[in-house]
Amino acid sequence: xxxxxxxxxxxxxxxxxxxxxxxxxxxxxxxxxxxxxxxxxxxxxxxxxxxxxxxxxxxxxxxxxxxxxxxxxxxxxxxxxxxxxxxxxxxxxxxxxxxxxxxxxxxxxxxxx
Amino acid sequence: xxxxxxxxxxxxxxxxxxxxxxxxxxxxxxxxxxxxxxxxxxxxxxxxxxxxxxxxxxxxxxxxxxxxxxxxxxxxxxxxxxxxxxxxxxxxxxxxxxxxxxxxxxxxxxxxxx
Numbered sequence: 034x035x036x037x038x039x040x041x042x043x044x045x046x047x048x049x050x051x052x053x054x055x056x057x058x059x060x061x062x063x064x065x066x067x068x069x070x071x072x073x074x075x076x077x078x079x080x081x082x083x084x085x086x087x088x089x090x091x092x093x094x095x096x097x098x099x100x101x102x103x104x105x106x107x108x109x110x111x112x113x114x115x116x117x118x119x120x121x122x123x124x125x126x127x128x129x130x131x132x133x134x135x136x137x138x139x140x141x142x143x144x145x146x
Numbered sequence: 147x148x149x150x151x152x153x154x155x156x157x158x159x160x161x162x163x164x165x166x167x168x169x170x171x172x173x174x175x176x177x178x179x180x181x182x183x184x185x186x187x188x189x190x191x192x193x194x195x196x197x198x199x200x201x202x203x204x205x206x207x208x209x210x211x212x213x214x215x216x217x218x219x220x221x222x223x224x225x226x227x228x229x230x231x232x233x234x235x236x237x238x239x240x241x242x243x244x245x246x247x248x249x250x251x252x253x254x255x256x257x258x259x260x
Contacts, residue, residue, distance in 0.1 A: 065246040076251035132240025132247035138188030
């Protein structure tokens with residue numbers, strides 16, 4: 034059973050507009066969440082994280098929102114740029130698990146010029 | 147700059163061959179992981195290791211084994227390669243648990259089994 038779900042396999046956005054990528058989880062014991070970005074033929078790179086005690090974390094154009102009651106998080110990219118086109122993975126972790134992250138299946142974002 | 151390095155970017159192997167994928171990290175991390183990535187399936191954990199000579203099965207260990215003789219090196223072994231093991235293989239490492247624990251990934255190895 035999937036503990037971390039990204040229900041949209043793909044998303045297409047116009048350059049300059051907002052991209053919103055969504056992620057749902059089922060395990061209320063997760064302590065933190067991360068977003069990774071992956072280009073083809075490369076490894077994932079860390080983008081942004083959020084602790085379960087917070088509801089928002091911002092880093093430049095990237096903001097992650099966490100709604101614990103809904104077990105939902107989202108990544109906002111504003112403004113979107115063509116270089117943001119990649120696959121985005123949501124991941125969740127628990128303290129004491131030695132960084133053993135549970136990943137979603139990913140959402141492919143296409144930002145069109 | 148932290149680094150996880152996988153020995154090959156691209157590999158082509160024949161069915162039945164024994165295949166070794168090597169991963170080295172220079173961050174003195176305790177924990178290392180092997181994933182495979184397939185379209186529509188995301189990242190699936192094959193094996194992980196919390197310490198030298200220790201290993202734990204992930205979600206899809208069948209057909210694979212691992213070796214961790216040194217802290218910095220974690221090897222994935224395909225005992226007898228099959229075409230359904232054609233995939234992108236990703237190695238990752240993490241340090242000691244400190245709240246939010248970020249995984250650092252290698253560049254990936256695209257393995258094709260023919």
